[in-house]
Amino acid sequence: MHLQAGMYGPIIIRPSDGSNTTWDGGYAFDTETLLFMSELDTFWHTDSILDHEHIDGAVHDTLLVPKYNPDYFLINGLSDQQLEDSVELNSKTNYVNYFRLVNIGYCTNKVIFPSSLGARIVDSDGRPLPIEEFSDTIEVYPGERYGVLVESSVPILDSIEVHYFDMMTSELKNIQHVKVDIRVPNQVEEFENVIDFSIAPNPVDQDVRISFDLLTETNLSLRIVSIDGKLMLSEFPRVYEQGKHTLVLSTNEYASGQYILSLSDGNNVTSKSFIKK
Secondary structure: OOOOOOOOOOOOOOOOOOOOEOOOOOOEOOEEEEEEEEEEOHHHHOHHHHOOOOOOOOOOOOOOOOOOOOOEEEEOOEOHHHHOOOOEEEEEOOOOEEEEEEEOOOOEEEEEOOHHHOOEEEEEOOEEEEEEEEOOEEEEOOOOEEEEEEOOOOOEEEEEEEEEEOOOOOOEEEEEEEEEEEEOOOOOOOOOOEEEEEEEOOOEOOEEEEEEEEOOOEEEEEEEEEOOOOEEEEOOOEEEOOEEEEEEEEOOOOOOEEEEEEEEOOOOEEEEEEEEO
16 A cells, blocks of 8 residues: 555665766666656545545454556556656667666566667676676566676667556556657757647557647658658658658557657658567
C-alpha cells in the first residue's frame, strides 16, 4: 500500500570526489539517465481501500487486499506520450551514457536496448560486477537495480523498450518506449523556423496528429520512414503560412514498430520518432 501511495524514491550515492563516474574508481560517463519503473492500480486508490473502515484504538487492523491489476505502467512516474521530451536519451556520438535501471513495481521488467548501443551491465543492486556483461536485454525483477553503459560511434534515432510482465503468470501487460537520439557533435539540432513540433498520440493506434508552429511562411515537405529505412510517405513541398499547423495522417496500413517523421525546407531538417502499436 505504501508503494501505491507513492511513498518511495531512488537514493543515488555519488562518488566522493563528485566526478561523473559510476562509483569511486569506476567507469567515467558523459550522461546519466534514470529509468525508475513502476505501475499503478487505480482501484487500490479508491476510498474503499485507502479510507477503509477500521476499529478506533486498535493496534492492528485487517484489510482484504484486492488482486493487483495495474492500469498504468510508469517510468519516472510518467507513461506513453508523457515520456517524450521528459524521459529520453539525448546524447552525442562516442559519448558514454550511464543508465540506472530500478524496478519498484510488482511486475517483472524486461529492458531492451537497441543493439547498436552495445549495452554492457556494470553493476547490480549497488555493487560493481567483477566482470561487465554485454547484453541488449536486461530482466529487472521487483526491487532490483542495474547500472548499464551504452555508447555509439554513429548517429541513432531509436527507442529503448520497457516490457512489463505479470510476475505470477508471465503475461505481457504493457510496453513503454524511451526515445534514443544520438547525434554528431556540433550538428545543427534545431530547425529554427519550426517550433513546438510534436506528434500525438505516441504510441499511436490509428490517426497521428502532427503539430508545429512556423515563425515565418515556409515551403515544407513531410517524410516518414520506418526504423529499417523503408519509405512510408513522401509529400511534395508546399507553402505553409506563419503560425500554428496541425496535420492528421492515418497509420492504418503501417505495421507495428517505430517510424521517423521529418519536416524539411530543403536545407534544414527536424525529425521525431513515433511508435505504431
